[in-house]
Structures are given as structure tokens and as C-alpha cells.
Amino acid sequence: MEINTKTNIQPVIDPRFKLLDRSLTKHQNKGDALIEVLHAAQGIFGYLDDELLVYIAHKLKIPLSMIYGVATFYHYFRLKPVGEHTFVLCTGTACYVKGADEIQKVLEHRCNVKFGETTADKKVSLIAARCVGSCGLAPVAVLDEEVVGKLNTTDAITRVEQWIGK
């Protein structure tokens, strides 16, 4: 990761940093609140880019390497922007037994990207979740925050095609 640590911190013009500062103040700029701060940052910015991590390192007085370590360790943190729409497919055991792997295959084929990636036109991101905890409705997917249960391959493709606009 090549980042110029000096020029990117100041001056902060983006108003979103004010929101982040509020969260930092709430945790009194303490290092042990790092995960909370990263949650807040991802909530505000959508993903954690390099500049943002540098800013947080500077504020919490923690080495950037450690912040990068934490951000990459946890699956929940994203270091790349996601597409306009997100298709979060649950790949938990119940969903697997009920055929989530089939859905995964057809979606990957249709969108021409693997799970964990975003389509070239930045329209759709395919994300695999470990378990969203709605196993009674397996297979489950979360489409743009909306939980959809008892999914099948045709429904999944239809939804994605609506997003792509075909």
C-alpha cells in the first residue's frame, strides 16, 4: 500500500469527516475503540479507503499497520467500494443444504464475476455471508437490505437482471 501519509490528512474538507470525528470524540480517541470507529467509518463512507485508515490512525494514535491489520482481519470491513446494488447470499449450512451453492453458481455465471467481486459496470456486488440467522427460510439472501427467504435460482436471476436493466 503506497500512501503519502503527510498530504492526505489535512485539510479535511469532506463534511463526512465531521460525522466520523463525532464518533471518535464519543470514544475519547481511545485505541481500544478501533473496531467501533471502523464500524462508524464504514457506515459513513460505505467502505474504508486508504486515506480514511490514515486519518483514523492519526486520530487514535495507533500505527497504520495495526489498523490495516484489524481492517483486513475482520470480514465485515470492506476496503473497496461496493456496487450500486448488493446481493448478499447466505452460505450457512442450512442454506447450503437447501441449495445455496446452485444459486451461487448461476449468479456467478450470469454476472460474470465471482462472489466477493463487483460487476465491471459497478451495478451489482455479489457478497457471500456466513449466516444471516434466518435458517428457517433457507436459502436466504439479503438484496439491498431486504431479506428474501426461500429463494430459487430463477428468482435470483430475475432480481439481478432487474438491477442490471435487462
Place this chain on the structure above:
Amino acid sequence: MTVEELKELSQKEKARQQKFKYRILYCSAAGCVSCGSGSLKDIFKEAFKENSFDKKCELVGTGCMGLCGEGPLVKILPDGTLYKKVDASIVKKIVRDHLINQQIVQENVIELSHPFFASQQKIVLKNCGEINADSIEEYIASDGYGALAKVLTEQKPEEVIEEIRKSGLRGRGGAGYPTGLKWGIVRKAVSERKFVICNADEGDPGAFMDRSILEGDPHRILEGMAIAGYAAGASQGYIYVRAEYPLAIERLKTAIKLAERLGLLGNRIFESNFNFRVDLRIGAGAFVCGEETALLRSIEGRRGRPRPRPPYPSEKGLWGMPTLINNVETFANIAPIIIRSSEWFSKIGTPKSPGTKVFALAGQIKNTGLIEVPMGITLRKIVFDIGGGTPDGTEFKAVQTGGPSGGCIPIEHLDIQVDYEALATVGSMMGSGGMIVMDSTSKMVEVAKYFMEFSVDESCGKCIPCRVGTKHIHSLLHKISKKSATIEDIQLLEELCAMVKDTSLCGLGQSAPNPVFSTLRYFRHEYEKLLKPVENYVPSSKISNEK
């Protein structure tokens, strides 16, 4: 708040509830919300308006009612009728026929005498699906915070620990360590500060018990934690909850705020000298953080990597101080034990594992959902009576318990009584309580590969047996499923699994080979069927037939 004020509040809430002719409870847990229960409130209101029927009804959004596969569920009180698959047209029928003309809408009724409900015994889930999780008054009206009041005004910390010890309650996170013993160790540890942590990092895929408890009855957890804090001598609690459970996080936040407002958390609770605060810590999607030492690191804001034990967290935990870590379900058992005594609790279940256990039933089974059964019940009863067996008459093959750390139990072992020891003897484990039923469409080598992929992904990378071993187990399984493996590969697989099990640092690595062990033990023929044909080779199944 004093004990009298608590009783007064409880009376007031009960009187308020009795004013309504009907109380309509609709399930607002994640499962039913995703089949559309979120809009039920408005639909009901509209139906009231259409039939000019109002004022005598209260609409209450509750926690999980259990039968998730038939949602959205609606319960009508006082008669207790339960309706399944309620949509706009059914709502209209319920309002017109049931509420106005007192005629039950037969086609959507769920019979409560059905084994799914009749075989259950609810302690932990007693309030789930019965009360509004966002209302502290409703919790208080069902004896909530009564246990906390009792221990703070009548009992010494040692007496509380003794009561929990006598009850025989064992940790519901999976390992089954006696809860009273753990509390005693933290009590005895000498330190300026101590902590209580609720482990709500329910990472097992296929398990959603903790989520349902947190969403349906969050105050029960806060009360259990406060009692634990009093017994252990801690004044700060943390709940470590998964980021994947946004609804549970919201409800916990509300619950903490309401409890603080009434003085049930904070300083001088029930005018005693006991202070207790609870804060939330949100996880970030690392399965290994369910392991207690990794969880501690994560709360400290670092990478969730486990460390060797001892020292155990009860001696050296959060920031090096004695820390009591219990699972959500364990905390949910505390208040009932205090109120109804340890003798009552120890009589439920089996002598070695008293009490009940909540299981999440899912997979190829008719009645998916959340159940609470006494320990010692047979797996057959859970799968075939409560769960209704496999759907469309497909053939039952195995039930998987314990998530990626557990194993698959085949049909010949379905008559074992469910408790910590019995499940271990058949090569599985209690785990947190996910139960996934597989039918003949599931290929066991693929299942083992699926779990191993999970372990490869979730290994934190600290110790080599787990980091490298799981990867190689996975590639061996892949080789087998691609039909290019030989009998030597299976031997290698077994050796490798034994090595990973014996030498890994934490529970994740030690139990990661379990799915392979158990599928090899019971479904070896499926592995052997996929082997590359070798001359002069006799499969083991043939050898056993000849004997």
C-alpha cells in the same frame, strides 16, 4: 427504583393489559419480518377501520414464536389462537370472523397440541413471542427484574453462586463448563476491577438461538448479567454481538437505555451498593471471535486471535483482569433459577445436564424453527415428532449438530439422549444448538468439504496446524470429490485430521476436523465410492459384509 416500585409497575402494566379485549401479538423477529410481518400492524389497523372495530385491541410486535417456516405468525390473546402465513387477506378474515364474530379462521390455525409445541418446555424462551421486546414494562409484568431485586435485597454474592452451582447449570455455549464453578473462580480472583461478558457472537452457520433470545427478550440477558456481576464482584458488563444481527443490536440498545432510565442498571441498583453498567461491542464477522480469548482481544480493539490457556479469562481476561464470560442462553437461565430455586431447575433434564436446551431446527425438515426441549430428549423425537421429519417423504440421512465443530449423526444413533456427553460419544458435540437435517440429496464428502472450506476461511492464521492443516484437508477432500484420490489419500486425510485436532491452539482448530471424522466414521462408503479404481482393492464395506 425500590422493590415496591417494581411491584407497583408490574401491577400497573398487568392492569393496562387487562383493559384490552384482545391483544394481537405478531412475530417481529428477523424470520417473520422477511416474510412480511413488518407491515402487519398497518394492515390490521386498516382492517379495524374497514370494520369500524377498534379501541379494545392492542397490537404488539414480539420476538420469535418458534415456527419460523410458517411465518408470519400471529397470536390472539386471551384465547391463544395461533395463525400461520398471515397476509392481508387472512388479516381481514381474522378481524371479521375471529375478533368480531368469535369464529376461528380454521384454514390458517396452528394446532397447539401439535408435537412441535406440545413436546417443548420453555424456560429460556418463555417470554419470546409473548412480550414486546422494546417494552421494559411488559418484561417487568412477567416477573422481570424480580430475580435481580431478590439477590440484591436478600442474598449475599456467595449465596447466589451456591444457588447457581446447586442448579447444575452448564455453559450453553457448547463446552458445558459448570456455570456456578466459573462464577466462583471469578469471585475469588483478587483484582481492582472485574468484568462480565456476554458472548453473543453466534458464528455457527445454521444457529440462530442467541439472535432470537436477544431479539425477543433482551432484558432477560441484562438481568442475568447484572446478577452475575453482583455475584462475581464486577461492575461493568459487555455484550459482544455480531454485526450481522442489526435488529438484535437495536433492541439491546433500547433495552439498555430503558433499564438505565428506571435505575435497573447504573448506580445503586435497588438502593443497594451495587453498581452495574452494560455496554455493547459489535463484532465484525470473524468466527474465531466466539472463542473466548479471541473475543477478549476483539473487545480490546485488536485482531481477534486466540492465546493459549491457562491463564483462563476468569483469572486474566479483559485488559488482564478477571473476566466472566458466559453465553447468551446461559445468562437467560439465571433469572428463572433465582426465582424458582435450584431444586426446580435441577429436576429438569438429566442429572448430569439439567435444564433445557434451545435448538435451531433447519435444513431438510418440515417444521423449521426454534425449539426448547428438556435435556435427555432423543434426537429421534426432535427430528421426527417436533420437526415432522423430512419434507415430501425424502429419506432422512443425517442430522448435523455443533456447526463446523460438530459432526453428522446418522439414523442408527438417533435414539441417543441429547446431552453434552452423549453427543460427544457419537462424534458430534452440543455446540451452540444448531441442528441441520440432511436428506439423501446431501453428499457427505461435499458436506465435509463445505465445513472445511469454512474453517480454512475462518482460521485466524496464528498457529500452523490450523492455518496450513485445514487448507490441506480441504485440498484432499477436493481431490476425493474430483474422483482422483486413492485409498492412501484417505489414510493421509485421517492422519492429518488427527494431527490438526491434537496440535491446534484453540477450539476452532481442535474441532475443525470433526465434520471429516464423523462423515468418515458413518459414511465411509461415500468416500470410497469416489476413489480412483485400484487393482486388487477391496472396499472396507465388502470386508465387513464377509465377516
